[in-house]
Amino acid sequence: MTAYLLKRLLIGAATLVVASVVVFLMLEVVPGDPARVMLGMNASEAQVELLRDQMGLNQPLIVRYLDWARGLLSLDFGKSYTYSVPVIDLVKERFVVSFPLAIIALALSTLIAIPIGLFAAARRGRAGDTAAMAVAQIGVAMPNFWFALLLVYVFAVWLRLVPAGGFPGWGAGAWPALKALVLPAVALALPQAAILARVTRAALVEVLGEDYIRTARAKGMPMRAVMWRHALRNALIPVLTIMGLQFAFLLAGTIIIENVFYLPGLGRLVFQAITQRDLIVVESVVMLLVAAVIVVNLLVDLSYALVDPRLRTRQ
Amino acid sequence: MSGTVPGNPSTLGALAGRALTNRSFIIGLFITLVVAAMALVSFFWTPFDVTRLIVADRMQPPSSAHWFGTDHFGRDVLSMIMIGARNSIAVALVAVGIGMGVGVPLGCWAAARGGWIDEALMRFNDLIFAFPALLSAIMITAVFGPSAINAIIAIGIFNIPVFARVARAGALSIWPREYILAARAAGKGKARITVEHIIPNIANLLLVQGTIQFALGILAEAALSYVGLGTQPPMPSWGRMLFDAQTVMIVAPWLALFPGCAILLTVLGLNLLGDGISDIFDPRARRRP
Numbered sequence: 001m002t003a004y005l006l007k008r009l010l011i012g013a014a015t016l017v018v019a020s021v022v023v024f025l026m027l028e029v030v031p032g033d034p035a036r037v038m039l040g041m042n043a044s045e046a047q048v049e050l051l052r053d054q055m056g057l058n059q060p061l062i063v064r065y066l067d068w069a070r071g072l073l074s075l076d077f078g079k080s081y082t083y084s085v086p087v088i089d090l091v092k093e094r095f096v097v098s099f100p101l102a103i104i105a106l107a108l109s110t111l112i113a114i115p116i117g118l119f120a121a122a123r124r125g126r127a128g129d130t131a132a133m134a135v136a137q138i139g140v141a142m143p144n145f146w147f148a149l150l151l152v153y154v155f156a157v158w159l160r161l162v163p164a165g166g167f168p169g170w171g172a173g174a175w176p177a178l179k180a181l182v183l184p185a186v187a188l189a190l191p192q193a194a195i196l197a198r199v200t201r202a203a204l205v206e207v208l209g210e211d212y213i214r215t216a217r218a219k220g221m222p223m224r225a226v227m228w229r230h231a232l233r234n235a236l237i238p239v240l241t242i243m244g245l246q247f248a249f250l251l252a253g254t255i256i257i258e259n260v261f262y263l264p265g266l267g268r269l270v271f272q273a274i275t276q277r278d279l280i281v282v283e284s285v286v287m288l289l290v291a292a293v294i295v296v297n298l299l300v301d302l303s304y305a306l307v308d309p310r311l312r313t314r315q
Numbered sequence: 316m317s318g319t320v321p322g323n324p325s326t327l328g329a330l331a332g333r334a335l336t337n338r339s340f341i342i343g344l345f346i347t348l349v350v351a352a353m354a355l356v357s358f359f360w361t362p363f364d365v366t367r368l369i370v371a372d373r374m375q376p377p378s379s380a381h382w383f384g385t386d387h388f389g390r391d392v393l394s395m396i397m398i399g400a401r402n403s404i405a406v407a408l409v410a411v412g413i414g415m416g417v418g419v420p421l422g423c424w425a426a427a428r429g430g431w432i433d434e435a436l437m438r439f440n441d442l443i444f445a446f447p448a449l450l451s452a453i454m455i456t457a458v459f460g461p462s463a464i465n466a467i468i469a470i471g472i473f474n475i476p477v478f479a480r481v482a483r484a485g486a487l488s489i490w491p492r493e494y495i496l497a498a499r500a501a502g503k504g505k506a507r508i509t510v511e512h513i514i515p516n517i518a519n520l521l522l523v524q525g526t527i528q529f530a531l532g533i534l535a536e537a538a539l540s541y542v543g544l545g546t547q548p549p550m551p552s553w554g555r556m557l558f559d560a561q562t563v564m565i566v567a568p569w570l571a572l573f574p575g576c577a578i579l580l581t582v583l584g585l586n587l588l589g590d591g592i593s594d595i596f597d598p599r600a601r602r603r604p
Binding site for chain 1: 442446448449451453455457458530534537538541542557565571574578
């Protein structure tokens with residue numbers, strides 16, 4: 001187990017390093033001089049050259065990479081080209097929107113998917129199962145940003161239950177802020193829940209064929225208890241794996257969905273930065289999100305050991 | 316013919332018999348063919364010319380002349396969806412081609428050689444796999460400029476490790492078989508065995524993965540176009556149409572309805588087709604009691 005975790009940890013770290021090199025190099029080949037962008041078209045050659053020196057842009061590539069990477073490790077990403085404030089400040093401001101959104105969506109999708117998976121697996125082959133999986137099949141094919149548009153139309157335009165977009169900020173109180181996050185979270189969660197429900201059902205069906213399930217039933221354990229205590233627990237590893245993978249999708253989805261609802265999160269920040277060619281913001285946010293995905297996948301690997309005691313002792 | 320299934324799972328007759336009785340396969344194939352036909356027809360004919368903007372006809376609700384209505388430039392939505400289908404299919408298909416073209420040889424090579432080459436290739440695979448694909452695609456298109464070509468490359472790159480993994484796993488399960496041993500005894504080299512025996516025997520796995528990645532590619536292209544990083548106007552694309560529809564949704568909800576349905580149906584069709592194909596080739600995997 002330790003060796004396994006160590007290996008995962010190494011792969012995670014290596015991925016981060018490779019990711020940082022790729023991101024750094026990608027922005028190197030981009031046309032356009034950041035110093036020129038900051039100073040505008042009217043600046044003289046000498047002014048631009050001076051700023052290039054100040055920004056360290058005239059240093060050799062490897063020195064600049066190491067500087068940048070060292071900055072990343074201490075959460076010092078540098079200054080935004082367009083806002084002239086530290087990138088970390090921009091990120092912090094937006095993080096308090098995107099992070100709650102992703103967490104609510106993840107929680108929601110799990111809360112919907114696991115019971116549906118249990119329901120379908122317990123009735124496999126029967127009408128309830130077929131209907132649930134048909135709905136899931138549609139959910140898997142649903143583009144989340146389109147689903148978001150439909151939700152806006154029904155719940156914000158027709159029924160006027162929630163705002164169609166925008167974010168009042170947490171300063172306006174928890175309830176108005178949460179209300180603004182409801183539709184985006186549902187739009188993100190339901191397509192994810194469809195995938196998760198299918199995986200949960202498949203894993204449960206696999207487990208339900210095992211001898212120990214028959215034993216539990218034979219000794220008179222009620223089906224409900226068998227499902228929750230034996231079947232679900234044993235089916236949890238593939239479910240956790242998919243949840244880890246989904247987190248990456250969720251983050252990318254958050255970026256897209258924030259644009260549907262005009263939420264001032266990391267996704268909006270990235271797109272504004274893209275249109276303004278504020279590449280240092282783009283690279284910082286992408287690096288942060290890649291790091292988040294890697295950390296979550298490590299946590300998933302760790303959680304295997306929590307779920308399955310056999311993995312803790314295996315050599 | 317479905318009675319012959321368990322005895323002889325891979326004769327052509329048995330496969331065809333299972334295909335004809337498999338609901339997922341039939342529905343999936345039907346939807347996929349309809350979308351493909353729509354895309355093909357759009358090369359020769361669309362109900363209206365989408366390059367002509369007729370302002371007098373703008374934002375017409377669905378009618379007998381314009382089945383799906385018209386947009387804010389007076390363009391026919393059905394015609395745009397037909398051309399959008401062409402576009403979505405082209406992007407997703409080339410992206411799958413890139414993934415298969417690079418991933419399958421890599422996976423087969425890793426399986427055939429084993430040892431450190433296998434280890435190195437698979438670790439490299441893990442590296443790309445750990446990257447959040449859509450996020451990276453957003454970054455690639457943002458940096459190298461929004462265009463359909465860059466969207467294809469960005470989506471294609473992340474298909475490579477998927478196909479490499481499937482090909483390697485499939486190939487590893489074929490190599491110990493007796494007919495491979497026989498081929499080796501006959502003096503065939505590893506490369507020739509891979510081409511003549513391994514790849515035909517993992518073709519069904521690759522086909523299933525191909526339909527899945529095709530569907531994901533269509534979703535990714537739509538998402539990228541929606542945020543303005545994929546196909547560029549005036550070329551119609553489903554994602555872009557949804558973006559344009561968003562601002563006028565209150566007065567013209569049909570503009571947001573039909574392109575979304577097109578994406579949903581296409582992806583649904585491909586997923587059903589993939590499920591069907593994997594059922595047909597491996598009936599025992601699904602039908603376990």
